[in-house]
Amino acid sequence: MMFVKIELKQILRSRWMQLVAFLFTFVFVAIIVIQQMALPDIEGFTRQTASFLSVLLFLLPLFIITIGSMSIAGDIESGWLSLLKTYPMKRTQYITGKYVAIALAFLLVIVVAFGFVLTIGGLLGGVRLPIVFVVLTLLCIFIFVSLGILLGTFAKTRLFALALSLVVWSFLLLLMSYALMALGAVVPGHILQRLIIITIHINPAEWLRFGYFLFSNQASVLGPAFYDVTRFYLSPIGHVLYGGITILWIVLPLMLATKLLKEEHQR
Amino acid sequence: MKQIVLFFLFFLFTSQTAYAEFDIQFAIDQAKAGDSIHIPAGRYQGNFIVKKPIKLYGQKGTELYAQNDEPVLKIEHATNVSIENLRITAKNKGIVANEMVNLELRAIELKDIQVGIHIQRSRHIRILENKIIGNYSHFAEKGNGIAVFKSEDVAIEHNTIKQVQDGIYVEEVKRVDVQRNKVTNSRYGTHFMYSNGVKVLFNTYLQNVTGLMVMMTTNLEISSNTISTHNGFNSYGLMMYDTQEAMVRKNSFLHNRVGVALQKSSVIQIQENRFQMNQTALEGTKVDERSTIMENQFTGNILTARSDNQGLRLMHNFYDDYTGLDVAGDGFGDVPYVAVSSFGQWMVRQPVYQFFVASPSVVILTSLDQQINNTERNLLVDSEPKLMSNMKKTELSLNSKQLVIGLVVTICSLWLWRRGTRV
Numbered sequence: 001m002m003f004v005k006i007e008l009k010q011i012l013r014s015r016w017m018q019l020v021a022f023l024f025t026f027v028f029v030a031i032i033v034i035q036q037m038a039l040p041d042i043e044g045f046t047r048q049t050a051s052f053l054s055v056l057l058f059l060l061p062l063f064i065i066t067i068g069s070m071s072i073a074g075d076i077e078s079g080w081l082s083l084l085k086t087y088p089m090k091r092t093q094y095i096t097g098k099y100v101a102i103a104l105a106f107l108l109v110i111v112v113a114f115g116f117v118l119t120i121g122g123l124l125g126g127v128r129l130p131i132v133f134v135v136l137t138l139l140c141i142f143i144f145v146s147l148g149i150l151l152g153t154f155a156k157t158r159l160f161a162l163a164l165s166l167v168v169w170s171f172l173l174l175l176m177s178y179a180l181m182a183l184g185a186v187v188p189g190h191i192l193q194r195l196i197i198i199t200i201h202i203n204p205a206e207w208l209r210f211g212y213f214l215f216s217n218q219a220s221v222l223g224p225a226f227y228d229v230t231r232f233y234l235s236p237i238g239h240v241l242y243g244g245i246t247i248l249w250i251v252l253p254l255m256l257a258t259k260l261l262k263e264e265h266q267r
Numbered sequence: 268m269k270q271i272v273l274f275f276l277f278f279l280f281t282s283q284t285a286y287a288e289f290d291i292q293f294a295i296d297q298a299k300a301g302d303s304i305h306i307p308a309g310r311y312q313g314n315f316i317v318k319k320p321i322k323l324y325g326q327k328g329t330e331l332y333a334q335n336d337e338p339v340l341k342i343e344h345a346t347n348v349s350i351e352n353l354r355i356t357a358k359n360k361g362i363v364a365n366e367m368v369n370l371e372l373r374a375i376e377l378k379d380i381q382v383g384i385h386i387q388r389s390r391h392i393r394i395l396e397n398k399i400i401g402n403y404s405h406f407a408e409k410g411n412g413i414a415v416f417k418s419e420d421v422a423i424e425h426n427t428i429k430q431v432q433d434g435i436y437v438e439e440v441k442r443v444d445v446q447r448n449k450v451t452n453s454r455y456g457t458h459f460m461y462s463n464g465v466k467v468l469f470n471t472y473l474q475n476v477t478g479l480m481v482m483m484t485t486n487l488e489i490s491s492n493t494i495s496t497h498n499g500f501n502s503y504g505l506m507m508y509d510t511q512e513a514m515v516r517k518n519s520f521l522h523n524r525v526g527v528a529l530q531k532s533s534v535i536q537i538q539e540n541r542f543q544m545n546q547t548a549l550e551g552t553k554v555d556e557r558s559t560i561m562e563n564q565f566t567g568n569i570l571t572a573r574s575d576n577q578g579l580r581l582m583h584n585f586y587d588d589y590t591g592l593d594v595a596g597d598g599f600g601d602v603p604y605v606a607v608s609s610f611g612q613w614m615v616r617q618p619v620y621q622f623f624v625a626s627p628s629v630v631i632l633t634s635l636d637q638q639i640n641n642t643e644r645n646l647l648v649d650s651e652p653k654l655m656s657n658m659k660k661t662e663l664s665l666n667s668k669q670l671v672i673g674l675v676v677t678i679c680s681l682w683l684w685r686r687g688t689r690v
Contacts, residue, residue, distance in 0.1 A: 008687055009687060009688055012684055012687040012688045021684075050567075050624075050625035050630075053625060054625065054626075054627050054630045057626075057627055058627040058630075105687075108680055108683060108684055108687070111676060111680040112677065112680045112681060112684070114676065115673055115674075115675075115676035115677030115678075115679075115680050116673070116677055117673070118669055118670075118672055118673030118676060118677075119670060119673030119674050119676075119677055120673070121666070121669055121673065122665065122666045122667065122668075122669035122670025122671070122673050123665060123666075123670060125664040125665070125666050126666035126669050127669070173627050173628065174627065174628045177623055177627075177628035177629070178628055180623075181613070181620065181623065181628075184613075184617050184619065184620060189617055189618065189619045192617070192619045193619045196619065196622050205627075206626075209626060220496075220498065220522060220544075221544070221621075221624060221625075222621060222622050222624070223498075223546070223618055223619070223621030223622060223624075224498050224499065224524075224618070225618055225619045225621065225622070226622060
């Protein structure tokens, strides 16, 4: 517990984290104001909903995995981890403590941003903040903090952690999609459809995006080609499976990170 | 005794109301012009024929059915016929009317039929408040809900139709009003061929292969309809082929593969419609330059418009993906809106690509695309895009509850942040 408090204090004190909070608040408020003042009141998936989704899926994972990975790599690089090893603290406790501290810090960032959105929205007559969107934000934090910690244990130095985070982020958010689109030019539609379904499960960004469409009853946006897979995930078994895979995305990277640290210690 | 029997026979043949133990065909044959026949509740098997001006009313629970392939009710060579409140079950056709003048079919329920109502060579026809439900076979094996051929002055209103080939099929008809009908789960909601003077108002078309199919027809008004969820691989909300002089106004095109498709058509005015969440909102091939797309609202569509090299004339529409400014303050964007999009064109070619819609990768791609396409000046360009939609009045009223919650959340979170740095 004390370790979590110390870590949280360090993260909240960092200028980088404060800038992230400012950026998120600014972007979300800007979208809300534009939506409120310039757009028709329509339900369903609009480009404004898409703007929120894009900002969330684009910026939040970037900051989370860079800050998360650099936090771990910084501990290794500065010798803070070596010092901690002299205390009666297990690797699992270290990883869990880091995870909780970083996740809490980002939760605070999101609460500040949503607080500003509600305040400005209240001045403009009220805004809708769908619960699916809030849940998606929380899942995004829980999954990508876990991934960030794993990347940090790989990297060892802060610069390498930054580079690795950027590569992984661009691969998950951009390159994987572009590769599939390029593949679509040479393979038939039904093969591309199966590849995309695989990608949904192995790419956490796509998994969250898929979850947003699924649970906001907007799965038709993904097109008729994905009717079967969305219908399955909208069933009770599908809901359970979605929850199970999401938990795996959180737990597996943390377990792997713990294992890597132990192996490093043994070496 | 003899007098009593004669009294009853006289009553049976002259009264406007017939009673139990009823022989419908006998009653029809005996009725005089202008008589009303009330059919008592019950199931009646047969193929009934009307050839005189009478009114046929069924009491609640009256059902006519046929076990052969002949129509249950045939109405021909007559004027002023009215049929009301019946339930009809048939293997093939429910009602067939031929060479009629002044026919009204009202509140008739036709179930498990191949063809519901078939009208030909008739004038002044009113088909109102009927309910037609087809069977579950493939569209190719089904007939139409209401089919009208070579007729004049036809009103088809307040009908509910589902699971048929074409909900309403109209061929070579002059002056037809199709109003306030609902057609679902059929091939085409309404299908016009070689017709003239068509009005399609306040209808709902939902989950058909195509909502409205218009071919070789002139002089149309299509207004205030809701055309939604036609997203099969060959689906359209509204498809117009070889059509002239049409006004398409104040309709809602929602969730369709293609909202409106125009092919080889001329003098088409598409005004004040709402295009929302369609894969492609507008598609045009060989559309003449007198056709205009004006003052419509495009929101959440993956692709706003695509066309051949003749283009489409876009004017004063609202586009939710327009990024220009209105420095002049006249309500229109200062730079033109260009509807060309590479991702949209790919998506049209390979529907699976739709999965990536609004994904971060596509957002970046589209932004780059728009910079490149800004040089486009001829095709799919709206030189004066409307900047603010007139569909919603902006009211900057205060939502005090949300404001208080927002302030509390903000202050508490900032206090927590500050406290966290001091732990």
